[in-house]
Amino acid sequence: MELNLVEIFSSIQGEGPDVGRRTLFVRLGGCDLRCNWCDTPHTWLPAKRARLERTAGQGDFEEAANPFTVERALSASAPLLAAVPHEFVSLTGGEPLLQPEACAALAAEFRALGSEIHLETHGLHATALRQVLPHIDIVSMDWKLASDVRRESEPKGAVAEPFDVGHAAFLEVAREAPRCVVKLVVTLRTTDAEVDAARDAVAKLHPDASVVLQPVTPFARVTERPSAERMLALHARLRESLDDVRVIPQTHPVWGVR
């Protein structure tokens, strides 16, 4: 089975409730959204070549041509997994669920090696998730806010249609996973109304989900992050109907790792 691979490397989880855990990242190519704050725009299109870390956590990469096979991805990962215990393998992107067969095969193989499988997804491809879900331990889905995210098919500068219907359909599948994290990236454009809509949908569909409010990390066109006061006000807003709500900024920029 073939897949488009961007990179494989060993690091620590830099965001969400499992921040700090040793994680092998397997990043797949291609994405059908365009988040204004995206910090991996090189993944939007399938990659011609993949980067493979040679030594766990040392950032020394070799390159290899795409397409990859699941077997090649596993053998490229083997020395990294052997060098140091990893608690998670993160299937990320891009949008990994654009390649559901490959995702399912990778997840099954990595899980057999003893790691928990973390799926990092924009949270809009429910049918693909259904295919992958039996092999996943943690679904970490975004709840995209249309104030700062558009579909690839929508023109730049247009006001995007909200993503709530697609996210609700996705969450109805994701709630069958052992753990589910719903992440909202908050920018200066985030409105109370769109946060309320996300809160009400999560409270109705999966009130036990962990919800993460992540202040945007300035990158590319985004130069400012929301204030601490704004984040605390949104936290209080979500806590009106959800139990597990956390404000967790990305940690990688703080100490300069990927």
Ligand code: SF4
């Ligand atoms: S969904 Fe992820 S990879 Fe795609 S544009 Fe948004 S942040 Fe970037």
